[in-house]
Amino acid sequence: MSRTRLVALDVDGTLMSYDGVISAEVRQGVAALVEAGVHVVVATGRAVHSATRVAADLGLTTGYVVASNGAVTARLDPDEPGGYALVRTVTFDPGPALRTLALELPDALFAVEDL
Secondary structure (H helix, E strand, C coil): CCCCCEEEECCECCCECCCCCCCHHHHHHHHHHHHCCCEEEEECCCCHHHHHHHHHHCCCCCEEEEEHHHCEEEEECCCCHHHEEEEEECCCCCHHHHHHHHHHCCCCCCCCCCC
16 A cells, blocks of 8 residues: 555646646546545646646546635535635736846836636
8 A cells, every 4th residue: 555645736737738638547546546536636826726636637626726826725626616716826916026027127028817
């Protein structure tokens, strides 16, 4: 019996290729982990709506995803709208940082994720 209880997997370049393909071998590996009773967590820099779609594509309907580089934790739940419920979010006011960046890089474009 394995002592492994949880496996956290990155998405881009790990679970799927950079062109968005999840191989049959990865799918089989994830399914084998779940069947063995291991908790599989999708952990990514992607936003939560994208992370939960990857989890669903892998057949994960329960458990957790960690998204937005750790700023969002969601519990997978097929009964919730979108298939997940937010558990924890970590946010901050980006205004001061954006103003400083704009002074240093006046021609740059910036984006901020909004849940």
